[in-house]
Amino acid sequence: xxxxxxxxxxxxxxxxxxxxxxxxxxxxxxxxxxxxxxxxxxxxxxxxxxxxxxxxxxxxxxxxxxxxxxxxxxxxxxxxxxxxxxxxxxxxxxxxxxxxxxxxxxxxxxxxxxxxxxxxxxxxxxxxxxxxxxxxxxxxxxxxxxxxxxxxxxxxxxxxxxxxxxxxxxxxxxxxxxxxxxxxxxxxxxxxxxxxxxxxxxxxxxxxxxxxxxxxxxxxxxxxxxxxxxxxxxxxxxxxxxxxxxxxxxxxxxxxxxxxxxxxxxxxxxxxxxxxxxxxxxxxxxxxxxxxxxxxxxxxxxxx
Amino acid sequence: xxxxxxxxxxxxxxxxxxxxxxxxxxxxxxxxxxxxxxxxxxxxxxxxxxxxxxxxxxxxxxxxxxxxxxxxxxxxxxxxxxxxxxxxxxxxxxxxxxxxxxxxxxxxxxxxxxxxxxxxxxxxxxxxxxxxxxxxxxxxxxxxxxxxxxxxxxxxxxxxxxxxxxxxxxxxxxxxxxxxxxxxxxxxxxxxxxxxxxxxxxxxxxxxxxxxxxxxxxxxxxxxxxxxxxxxxxxxxxxxxxxxxxxxxxxxxxxxxxxxxxxxxxxxxxxxxxxxxxxxxxxxxxxxxxxxxxxxxxxxxxxxxxxxxxxxxxxxxxxxxxxxxxxxxxxxxxxxxxxxxxxxxxxxxxxxxxxxxxxxxxxxxxxxxxxxxxxxxxxxxxxxxxxxxxxxxxxxxxxxxxxxxxxxxxxxxxxxxxxxxxxxxxxxxxxxxxxxxxxxxxxxxxxxxxxxxxxxxxxxxxxxxxxxxxxxxxxxxxxxxxxxxxxxxxxxxxxxxxxxxxxxxxxxxxxxxxxxxx
Numbered sequence: 001x002x003x004x005x006x007x008x009x010x011x012x013x014x015x016x017x018x019x020x021x022x023x024x025x026x027x028x029x030x031x032x033x034x035x036x037x038x039x040x041x042x043x044x045x046x047x048x049x050x051x052x053x054x055x056x057x058x059x060x061x062x063x064x065x066x067x068x069x070x071x072x073x074x075x076x077x078x079x080x081x082x083x084x085x086x087x088x089x090x091x092x093x094x095x096x097x098x099x100x101x102x103x104x105x106x107x108x109x110x111x112x113x114x115x116x117x118x119x120x121x122x123x124x125x126x127x128x129x130x131x132x133x134x135x136x137x138x139x140x141x142x143x144x145x146x147x148x149x150x151x152x153x154x155x156x157x158x159x160x161x162x163x164x165x166x167x168x169x170x171x172x173x174x175x176x177x178x179x180x181x182x183x184x185x186x187x188x189x190x191x192x193x194x195x196x197x198x199x200x201x202x203x204x205x206x207x208x209x210x211x212x213x214x215x216x217x218x219x220x221x222x223x224x225x226x227x228x229x230x231x232x233x234x235x236x237x238x239x240x241x242x243x244x245x246x247x248x249x250x251x252x253x254x255x256x257x258x259x260x261x262x263x264x265x266x267x268x269x270x271x272x273x274x275x276x277x278x279x280x281x282x283x284x285x286x287x288x289x290x291x292x293x294x295x296x297x298x299x300x301x302x303x304x
Numbered sequence: 305x306x307x308x309x310x311x312x313x314x315x316x317x318x319x320x321x322x323x324x325x326x327x328x329x330x331x332x333x334x335x336x337x338x339x340x341x342x343x344x345x346x347x348x349x350x351x352x353x354x355x356x357x358x359x360x361x362x363x364x365x366x367x368x369x370x371x372x373x374x375x376x377x378x379x380x381x382x383x384x385x386x387x388x389x390x391x392x393x394x395x396x397x398x399x400x401x402x403x404x405x406x407x408x409x410x411x412x413x414x415x416x417x418x419x420x421x422x423x424x425x426x427x428x429x430x431x432x433x434x435x436x437x438x439x440x441x442x443x444x445x446x447x448x449x450x451x452x453x454x455x456x457x458x459x460x461x462x463x464x465x466x467x468x469x470x471x472x473x474x475x476x477x478x479x480x481x482x483x484x485x486x487x488x489x490x491x492x493x494x495x496x497x498x499x500x501x502x503x504x505x506x507x508x509x510x511x512x513x514x515x516x517x518x519x520x521x522x523x524x525x526x527x528x529x530x531x532x533x534x535x536x537x538x539x540x541x542x543x544x545x546x547x548x549x550x551x552x553x554x555x556x557x558x559x560x561x562x563x564x565x566x567x568x569x570x571x572x573x574x575x576x577x578x579x580x581x582x583x584x585x586x587x588x589x590x591x592x593x594x595x596x597x598x599x600x601x602x603x604x605x606x607x608x609x610x611x612x613x614x615x616x617x618x619x620x621x622x623x624x625x626x627x628x629x630x631x632x633x634x635x636x637x638x639x640x641x642x643x644x645x646x647x648x649x650x651x652x653x654x655x656x657x658x659x660x661x662x663x664x665x666x667x668x669x670x671x672x673x674x675x676x677x678x679x680x681x682x683x684x685x686x687x688x689x690x691x692x693x694x695x696x697x698x699x700x701x702x703x704x705x706x707x708x709x710x711x712x713x714x715x716x717x718x719x720x721x722x723x724x725x726x727x728x729x730x731x732x733x734x735x736x737x738x739x740x741x742x743x744x745x746x747x748x749x750x751x752x753x754x755x756x757x758x759x760x761x762x763x764x765x766x767x768x769x770x771x772x773x774x775x776x777x778x779x780x781x782x783x784x785x786x787x788x789x790x791x792x793x794x795x796x797x798x799x800x801x802x803x804x805x806x807x808x809x810x811x812x813x814x815x816x817x818x819x820x821x822x
C-alpha cells in the first residue's frame with residue numbers, strides 16, 4: 001500500500017516514462033542537429049557545397065575555412081576580445097543593477113514599491129519603438145562607437161527583474177532581514193552579506209540569461225558601432241551575411257561591380273566556421289552555471 | 305501615483321522640445337582668405353564601403369578642406385549590409401548627419417524620402433543653394449541626370465539631391481568565351497547575327513565537343529529573361545523578385561516597345577512563355593548547369609565558372625571597359641554582345657546621389673562641399689582612391705595601380721561617391737578612358753518612362769505575398785529546371801490568388817498619372 005502510493009507520487013508509469021524520453025530525445029536532437037550540421041558545413045570543401053549544396057555527407061572535406069578565419073587576423077581576435085569584454089562587464093553590471101532593483105521591490109517596507117514595479121512592468125507592454133530609442137541612445141546619451149553603446153542599452157531587463165523579485169520573495173523570509181537589522185547590519189551589508197549568498201541559484205539563472213543575451217547581441221552593434229575597433233564577433237558574422245544578401249538581391253542594379261564584390265566575399269563554409277567560433281565559448285559556460293540552474297528552475301513553482 | 309506619471313510625462317515633453325530646437329545658421333560671410341568664417345564639421349553617410357582605416361586619407365582630406373571651405377569632413381562608411389537599416393534610422397531619428405547617399409534602389413529611396421521631407425530641396429527659391437553654391441557641378445552634369453533628379457517632393461517639384469556622374473546607362477550583354485567559341489569554328493559575329501532562340505546549333509556543337517560535364521550556357525535566369533524578352537525592371541520594384549515589367553524597343557530604346565506605355569505581369573506574357581519553353585529545351589539537352597537553379601549557390605557557381613572559363617555564353621550587365629577588366633581577371637579573351645543599345649532608365653539615372661538632410665545645421669556648407677567634391681579632381685581622387693604613394697601609384701601614362709595591402713583597408717564604393725569622371729583611369733583602361741566613357745554614356749537613349757518610380761506602399765501586403773510565390777517558382781522556371789507546361793500555370797494561379805492584378809493596376813494607374821504630369 002505504502003509503496004504503491006509512493007510510486008504513484010514519485011514515478012510515472014512505464015508508458016509515459018518512455019514517451020517522455022522520446023519527446024525529450026527528439027527535442028535534444030532538434031537542438032543539437034543544426035549545430036552538428038553547421039560544424040559539418042564549416043569543414044566541407046567549397047567544391048562540395050557548390051556541387052551538392054549543404055549536406056551531412058559532403059563529397060570532400062576541407063579545413064580551408066578555418067585557415068581563412070585565422071588569416072583574418074587582428075579583426076577576428078579583436079572582435080573575440082570585444083565579445084568577451086562586453087559579455088563579462090555587461091553581465092556583472094547588469095546583475096548588480098537587477099539585484100538591487102528587484103531587492104528594493106521585494107522589500108515590503110519600501111515606500112514607492114508599487115510605482116517602481118509598475119515603472120518596470122510598463123516597459124514590457126509599451127516601448128518607445130526603434131527610432132525614439134535610437135535618438136535617446138545616440139543623441140542624448142552619446143552611445144556611439146564605444147563599449148558603453150554595447151552594454152548600457154541592455155543593462156536592465158524587466159523580465160529579469162520580475163524573475164529576481166519572485167525568487168527573493170519565494171526564498172527569503174522577511175524575518176531574516178528583520179533579524180539582521182536587529183543585529184545591527186546596515187542595508188548594504190544585509191543585501192551583500194546575507195541575501196545574495198542565499199539567492200545564488202536565482203542570480204545564476206538570471207546571470208546566464210544576461211550573459212547569453214550579451215554574447216548573442218549584434219543589433220546594438222549594428223545601430224551604434226561604426227568603428228571596427230568595437231565590433232563584436234556576432235556582428236562581424238552578421239555583416240558578412242548581410243553584405244552577401246544585399247549584393248545578391250541588388251546585383252541587377254549595381255551591375256558589374258556587384259558580381260565582383262560578391263566574388264570577394266567570404267564563402268558559406270567560412271561563415272559556418274565563424275558560427276562555430278561563436279557557439280563554442282558560450283557552450284562551455286553552461287556547465288559552470290548548471291549546478292545553480294537546476295535549483296533555479298524551480299523558481300516560481302513553489303510560490304506564485 | 306497618477307501625479308507622478310503626469311509629472312514624468314511633462315518632464316519628457318519639455319526635454320523633447322528642448323532637443324528639437326537648436327538649429328543655427330551656417331556661417332555667412334567670409335574671412336581674409338576668402339573662405340567661410342565659422343569652422344563646421346560635415347557628416348556624410350556613404351554606401352557600400354569597405355573601410356577599416358581612413359586615418360591617413362582623412363588627414364589629407366581635412367587639411368585640404370580646411371584651406372578651401374573651413375570644413376572638417378567626418379565620413380560614415382556604411383556597408384552593403386548595414387546601410388539600409390542604419391541610414392533610415394538616422395534619417396527618421398533626425399541624426400546630425402549632413403549628407404546622405406541616396407538612390408532609387410536603397411532603403412532611403414530618393415523619391416520616397418523627398419516626399420517625406422528628409423532632403424533639402426536644392427533649387428528652392430527661398431534658399432537657392434544650387435544657384436548660389438552648386439553652379440559648377442550642376443553645369444557639368446549631363447542633361448539626363450539633371451532632369452532625372454527633378455522630382456515631386458515635400459517642397460514642390462524640384463531637385464533634392466546631386467546626382468553622381470557614373471555609368472548612367474544600362475546595357476545587358478551576352479558574355480562570350482571567345483577562345484572556346486573560335487575553337488569550334490565560330491566568331492563573335494555569329495553570335496551577333498543570331499539571338500537566344502538561334503543559339504541551339506552552336507551550343508549543341510560545343511556540348512558535344514566538350515563532354516557531358518560541360519554546360520555551355522551560363523545564365524542568370526532573371527537577367528537572361530530580361531535580355532531575351534526586352535523587358536526592364538520597373539524602378540521601385542527592384543527589392544523583390546522583379547515582378548513588374550516594362551517592355552522596351554530593342555532597336556531604338558527611346559521609342560515605345562511592343563506593349564506601349566504599360567506595366568505588365570512579366571510571367572503572364574507570351575514572351576515569357578516562349579522564353580521558359582526554350583530554356584527548358586536547353587536545360588534538358590544539358591546546356592545549363594542544374595546548380596544554377598539553387599538560389600543559395602547560383603551566384604558562387606556562376607562567378608567560379610566565369611573565372612575558370614567553363615562556359616560558352618553567359619549573361620552580364622555591362623559597363624564601359626568591362627571587357628578589358630574581365631579578360632584580365634579571367635585570363636582569356638572575353639567579348640560582350642549587347643541585346644539592345646545602352647539605354648537610360650530611372651534606376652540608372654538615379655543610381656547614386658547625394659542628398660542634404662533637412663536635419664543638417666549647415667546646408668549651405670554641405671552644398672559647397674558637394675560642389676567641390678564633384679568638381680575637384682584632387683579631392684575626389686584623394687577621397688576615393690586614397691593617398692598617392694600610400695594607397696596607389698601612377699604609371700607613366702597616368703594610370704592608377706593600387707597598393708593592395710593598403711587599398712584593402714580603404715576601399716570606398718567608387719560609384720557611390722559622386723563624379724567618377726574626375727578620377728585618373730585605372731591600369732588597363734587607357735589614358736583616354738573618360739573621353740570614351742562620356743561618349744558612350746552620352747549617346748545612350750532614354751526610355752519613354754524615364755523618371756517613373758513605382759511606389760509600392762499602397763499594395764505592400766499583396767507585394768509581399770506575391771514575392772513569396774515568385775521566390776518559389778521564378779528562378780527554377782527561368783533556368784529551365786522545371787517543366788513550364790505544368791509549373792507555369794500553377795505559378796500564375798498562385799500570383800493571381802495573391803493579388804497580382806491589384807499590383808499591376810496600381811502600377812499602371814501611377815504610370816498614367818506620371819505620364820500625364822510629365
